[in-house]
Amino acid sequence: MQLLLDLIYPSRCAACDQLCSQNAAFCVTCARALEPIEGGCRFCALPSPGNLCLSCLVRPPSYKRARSMFAFGGPLADAIRRFKFGRMPALGRTLASLLREDEELTDKEALERRLIVPVPLHYRRLRQREFNPASLLVLAAPLTGIRAFDALSRVRDTPPQTALSGRARQNNVRDAFVGRRDRVRGRSVLLIDDVMTTGATVEACTRALRQAGAIEVSVLTMARAVP
Ligand SMILES: [Zn+2]
Ligand SMILES: [Zn+2]
Known part of the structure; x- marks a missing residue:
């Protein structure tokens, strides 16, 4: 058959x-x-022997948890590039089908009330690119929650993170995001992006969401750059 x-x-x-x-x-x-990441560090999603890596122990991030499905590279990197830069939005559905959470959130009611939020693009970049890859992942991902495309916005158009390293990335995205209080207050949020590199972007998004009253933020990405 x-x-x-x-x-x-x-x-x-x-x-x-x-x-x-x-x-x-x-x-x-x-x-x-493909290189699946199983049981990485609970904070930064990097492969780690325990469930907490040394750098997160020293400086824990603002989000409660991050999980990435695969190490960035090889065929996954090719697929993500084709999806984002080859203007192949249909690939978003294929990639989104691979997004999975771990079993940590078992409270079904809490899951249904939770917001699923894409890392936003600035409107100028959105116009160039025609679609936000993270939004398409949110749209098609097999996840439980309320899809909230307008809960977080990017108020500053920042240079692409790929051109920068470490500390420069943190400064680049600081205050770049604003959460909508009326959407976010009192909610838990699952933040979705295609690739997590240093974590600077999701950290900045988390701070904006927390400032707008989110109770907690978790992060789920397709891929994680592994140094
Ligand atoms: Zn870590
Ligand atoms: Zn192939």
Whole structure:
């Protein structure tokens, strides 16, 4: 039956565009090259032997928890690049299908009331890019909660983080975000982005959400840059 479906509705690998089996995001070769992050540091999502890495122990972030599905690189990096810069919004659905939470949040009612919020783009960049990759992930992700695309906005157009390193990234995004108090107050928030690099962006988003009255913020990203 699967073979028949594959013949009628061929799917293509998100990274290399090879034909692959129905409902698979990646072809067999690319899927093998993915590096899932299992049980990384609970704060920064980096692979770590315990559930807390040394740098988060010394300087814990403002968010309660961060989880990333895969280490950034290889076929996942190719897929994300095609999705974001190749103007292939349809790939967002494929990538979003891989987003999963861990079992920590078990209170179903709390989950239903929780806001799922994309890391926003500045409107000028949104106009250039035509879509916000994080918003498309939020739209299609198999997650429970209220999708809130307007809960957080980017009020400052900052240079791309990729051009900067460490401390410069923190300064670059400081005060770049503002949360909407009427949407956010008293809620827990799950913040979604495609890639977490140093964590400076999600830290700045978390501070803005907390300032607007969010009780707590967790972070879920497709990929995590592993130094
Ligand atoms: Zn492939
Ligand atoms: Zn950590």
